[in-house]
Amino acid sequence: MPTTRARRGGEVGAAGSAYAALDLLATLVAVIDDDGRIQYANHALEDAIGLSRRTLAGVPLAEWITQPELLHNALAGARGHEYAVIRYDTHLKRLMRAPLPVHLVLASTEAADRRIVEMLPLEQQARLEREERLLEQAQANKELIRNLAHEIKNPLGGIRGAAQLLQMELADREDLTEYTAVIVHEADRLQSLVDRLLAPHRRAPVMGDVNIHEVCERVRTIILAEFPRGLRVVRDYDTSIPEFRGDRELLIQAVLNLAHNAAHALKDRIAAGDACITLRTRVQRQVTFGKRRFRLALELHVIDNGPGVPEDIKDRIFYPLVSGREGGSGLGLTLAQTFVQQHQGLIECDSRPGHTDFKILIPLP
Structure with a gap:
């Protein structure tokens, strides 16, 4: 089991005020120093590991990673300014639970001696990618629907109007007015479809x-x-x-x-x-x-x-x-x-x- 070393309460409190916004993130985030020791762990990381940030403070993050050498190499590259951002897949160790597969992202910060490590559970990453695809698909659908509906609507009105005029001219020919009635009926059906396509984008929600x-x-x-x-x-x-x-x-x-x-x-x-x-x-x-x-x-x-x-x-x-x-x-x-x-x-x-x-x-x- 990874070791833990307590830090003074003042240091943890100071880090907490500086990095409190990280607690709003759903991803697991740690702030580490150049030696790879945890300076701050957000709520999501606390929950995942099963320990408080106060207990994790000062502990090498590599002790909680199944492939510590990869993190050591990434830190060396960051210190040497070889990379701005480094990504790889690994596993996060947890108390009393199986290691969690994560996508780890190591990035530099404005402070020269601090790095941000973000760990996105691979299942969660897949979910985020699926959500992004749904949102992109919805936006593409919206644009497609609007353009298609407007392209259909204009000629549709002309077709219906011409069919009605023809129907009036053929008022004494019942065998032919059946055809014009079909045209008018189908034009109305397509108009209804177009209106349904456009309806959700015309009306603002009433909250x-x-x-x-x-x-x-x-x-x-x-x-x-x-x-x-x-x-x-x-x-x-x-x-x-x-x-x-x-x-x-x-x-x-x-x-x-x-x-x-x-x-x-x-x-x-x-x-x-x-x-x-x-x-x-x-x-x-x-x-x-x-x-x-x-x-x-x-x-x-x-x-x-x-x-x-x-x-x-x-x-x-x-x-x-x-x-x-x-x-x-x-x-x-x-x-x-x-x-x-x-x-x-x-x-x-x-x-x-x-x-x-x-x-x-x-x-x-």
């Missing part, structure tokens, strides 16, 4: 106090009214979840879109009478969104026992116009993701045959 269980109950009522037989909607609520600021109607629509998708995926089980959707709420602690750490977050699951998301679209389910069912618009999940991201959150999906779980994560105050 108010939201009780997530009122949102869930509203969705449950709507789904059971639409599917009165063969489908159970199970409540699994954590009633201690506090109210938070949000747009109630947008959140209802987001959860309803997920529940609707689940219900349509369950059509065979509904016919058999054993379809089930579960609405589950939980609180998750110390959650990271992007690179910000939040003390609490709402975790809302919409779980179904259907066949699962088709493999060929698993990586694209939040793209616009991608649908796993015949006749689907491919907008439900895209809009749901947009509405949740307007609350600084995101939607994740875990799907396999017999169990599909769409999880909404939203920071709580």
Whole structure:
């Protein structure tokens, strides 16, 4: 087990005031001197190792790394100004637990004798990369949708207007006005699709106090009214979840879109009478969104026992116009993701045959 050496309280307190902002980070951070001894450990690193920063102060960080020679080499390179930033994968030792695989980043600071060591758990790094991809995808979708919708909208109005004029000219030819009626009808359908594509980007959220269980109950009522037989909607609520600021109607629509998708995926089980959707709420602690750490977050699951998301679209389910069912618009999940991201959150999906779980994560105050 790595050794520890206590430092004087005054030194720890002085370091604490200088580096207090590091406690807001979700990543594990240590400030070390040129000899590699820990001068400061943030809360995340304390939690990971299982010791307080006061106990860790003055201890060589290399004692807590499974490949200490790599850290020694990195420090030598930093002291010699060979590198500004050094990265590599290693393992962080922990008390009474297995070593944690981390991506270690060693960087210089403005102080010549201090280095910052940031350790990002590899699982967390993968999650951050996935979140960044979702955010980038959402932004790209937004631009694509806006441009595509405007490109469609202008000629669509001309097509509909021309069809109406032609319909008036052919008023005495019922066999031909059927065709113009089809053109007008399809133009209206495309116009409705364009309006739905643009809707979430036109309306600013109307913020108010939201009780997530009122949102869930509203969705449950709507789904059971639409599917009165063969489908159970199970409540699994954590009633201690506090109210938070949000747009109630947008959140209802987001959860309803997920529940609707689940219900349509369950059509065979509904016919058999054993379809089930579960609405589950939980609180998750110390959650990271992007690179910000939040003390609490709402975790809302919409779980179904259907066949699962088709493999060929698993990586694209939040793209616009991608649908796993015949006749689907491919907008439900895209809009749901947009509405949740307007609350600084995101939607994740875990799907396999017999169990599909769409999880909404939203920071709580």
